[in-house]
Amino acid sequence: MAQSPEMRASDVDRDKVAAVLREHTAEGRITMDEFNERLEQLYKSRTYGELARLTADLPDVDLRNRPAKITPQPVAKSTGMHPGMKAAWSAWAGASAINWVIWLIVSFTAEHFIYPWPLWVMGPWGAILLVSTIFGSGPQEKK
Numbered sequence: 001m002a003q004s005p006e007m008r009a010s011d012v013d014r015d016k017v018a019a020v021l022r023e024h025t026a027e028g029r030i031t032m033d034e035f036n037e038r039l040e041q042l043y044k045s046r047t048y049g050e051l052a053r054l055t056a057d058l059p060d061v062d063l064r065n066r067p068a069k070i071t072p073q074p075v076a077k078s079t080g081m082h083p084g085m086k087a088a089w090s091a092w093a094g095a096s097a098i099n100w101v102i103w104l105i106v107s108f109t110a111e112h113f114i115y116p117w118p119l120w121v122m123g124p125w126g127a128i129l130l131v132s133t134i135f136g137s138g139p140q141e142k143k
Contacts, residue, residue: 003048004048005047005048005049005052006047006048006049007047007048008046008047008048009045009046009047009048009050009051013048013051014042014043014045014051017042017051017054017055018039018042020055020058020061021035021038021039021042021054021055022035023061024055024058024061029058029059030058038054041054042054081133082136085129085132085133085136088129088132089129089133092122092125092126092129095121095125096118096121096122096126099117099118099121099122100118102118103116103117103118
């Protein structure tokens with residue numbers, strides 16, 4: 001039996017229209033304010049005709065066969081280095097640069113040569129990072 005616009009709608013019919021409105025809101029076709037206004041009208045509606053007016057300006061949505069969400073695949077980095085290792089090298093470079101700046105400032109203000117002590121900070125730390133980079137495991141793939 002065809003549904004005429006004057007026929008009374010049920011709570012199940014209203015829930016279906018509410019789901020369609022939620023989907024259109026999620027897809028950005030209607031704003032939250034519009035959604036709230038239409039939802040308010042939805043639960044005041046009594047007939048199929050009143051329900052149809054709430055979605056008349058929106059395309060049909062098949063809630064049973066929604067397209068699967070596509071998750072973007074991460075792009076492989078050219079270095080192939082683990083992000084944690086990149087962070088460790090960045091920390092080493094930053095700390096080394098700060099130590100060299102301090103050494104330069106102290107050397108210029110002392111007006112004589114000061115032993116390059118930043119080498120003792122850079123050397124062991126850099127050697128450990130280098131060995132970890134060369135012999136450590138590569139990037140781990142998520143399964």
